[in-house]
Amino acid sequence: MPLIKPISGKLRAASLLSSILTCTMALAANPADMTSLPVPDGCALAETASSKVAASPAHKQVFPPVALQIRTVIAPTAFASGGRNYLIYELDLQNYSDQTMDLRAIEVLDASKATARPIASFNQSQLKAQLRPIGMDHWQYHAHPHGDANRKLGTGQSAVAFLCLAFEGKQPMPSQLRHRVHLENDSTDGPLIPVQLTPVPVFGGPLTGGDWHPRNGPHLDSHHRMGLVVTDGLAQNSRRFAIDWRKQKDGSQYVGDARDVRAYHAYGENVLAVAEGTVVLARDGYPDNIPRTAAGFEPALPITMENLGGNRVVVQLHNGQFAQYAHLQAGSVKVKQGQQLVRGQLIGLVGNSGDSRVPHLHFQLTNQPDLFASEGLPYVIEQFRMKPAGTEWSTRTQEFPWGDDTVIDFGPAVDRAEAGLGR
Structure with a gap:
């Protein structure tokens, strides 16, 4: 050729x-004349400020604090695809306690303003597919079965949550995120995560x-x-x-x-x-x-x-x-x-x-x-x-x-x- x-x-x-x-x-953007395509599997469509999002109870510090580490290796970068803007990133979750943790939900908060508001949530069913435990063949993460076992973090165990957020083309994107992880009997907030909007x-x-x-x-x-x-x-x-x-x-x-x-x-x-x-x-x-x-x-x-x-x-x-x-x-x-x-x-x-x-x-x-x-x-x-x-x-x-x-x-x-x- x-x-x-x-x-x-x-x-x-x-x-x-x-x-x-x-x-x-180019900044992530959606021209008005470009058709929006369906959101890919595993991505959550972020809620707008005007939508009626049910906020979870405000997180309260307890003693001793929940011993769950919530980290990101690399800050997510916004990009455009299919008429929307996306953030694709991972959370590295590690149980530092002596008890098994049962992960029930991961809530994503827009922390750009003084009062963080929820924009997306991944429930138990979704976490079965999006969580991958450390201690398995990492070359085969993609083929690992979706199941409740993925949500269970034993003492000292880690798991990776593979997250994807989709935003409508004209929807303002957060400059910072925070993640609230809900466990069986408790919840805990992760640190602020910057969003690369460059x-x-x-x-x-x-x-x-x-x-x-x-x-x-x-x-x-x-x-x-x-x-x-x-x-x-x-x-x-x-x-x-x-x-x-x-x-x-x-x-x-x-x-x-x-x-x-x-x-x-x-x-x-x-x-x-x-x-x-x-x-x-x-x-x-x-x-x-x-x-x-x-x-x-x-x-x-x-x-x-x-x-x-x-x-x-x-x-x-x-x-x-x-x-x-x-x-x-x-x-x-x-x-x-x-x-x-x-x-x-x-x-x-x-x-x-x-x-x-x-x-x-x-x-x-x-x-x-x-x-x-x-x-x-x-x-x-x-x-x-x-x-x-x-x-x-x-x-x-x-x-x-x-x-x-x-x-x-x-x-x-x-x-x-x-x-x-x-x-």
Whole structure:
């Protein structure tokens, strides 16, 4: 698939050049003409100030205080998606007492004002799905059964609550949150948590054309969303907003032999730089795997922390964050460490290297260059067309695309010669 494609005659080279050369940033927002899509599974729609929200009794300090630690590793950052604004984050809960704690509800309070008010609550049924106890196979958090056992914190035990809040587009967002955890016979408040309302990066598409599916996004039970990994002595989630971009046509990812990587629609597709930046890592030379089939999967090389991402590229952006591209085709990486990239520049081709079962692009934005020793951050894509299952196509502007059954069309690649950028 060639990188250079004609663009619409309606686009002016000057505006296109400005779009490509500028790593723009945007606040989470919902244009009035953009349709709001359903709230993803596991997300609570935040109540407005005017709605009749039943507030729980004011928390009173008792002696001794409830010995439940409530922490967040990284402050949530607001971003736009599907016509709404979202906060996706985790609470780390630890029982410091000598008694088992039965978690009954987690209440989210808007602590921006003197009198905190409740804006969302997760009940017992929801907590069965959103809580994951520490002390299990953390690589399999996403597949852990939903059950009452997830709500029980034994003495000294910890659990992670994976929370998601959705706000209507014009609804003011809180600058601070507080969480009230209700137990069987008591309740306790956590500390103030700042909300990052600063702009998130606005990217170009990492791919071109249509039939792309943003698999394993930050929805509940995604292995990316629940991808806590202990690296460098810290539990971190670099994949919090990672997406596995797969291509599907007529209900299938391939035509022909399922064991042939070349039979997959995604294989060999161009991977593009989403923004300007400097290449800090460019790794090539790992072979492509034979795709997984019903007969099983065996990677071309034994999987290690070093080769898990396969052939990959990491680009440091002007804002200090890192765009990461993984599982590229063997021998396809087109950039070198230290090279300056412009938005839309060819990085490599979609492959099936590293810990990849079928050809796809793994893309994520992080605060550090390491694939796992970093925290995943949100971003938005400047413009794309989207069709979630059961809905019509719509053009989306400065939103984050997600939903396993959603189809994305990035449009044609930019003609770099017409934009005055050369090749």
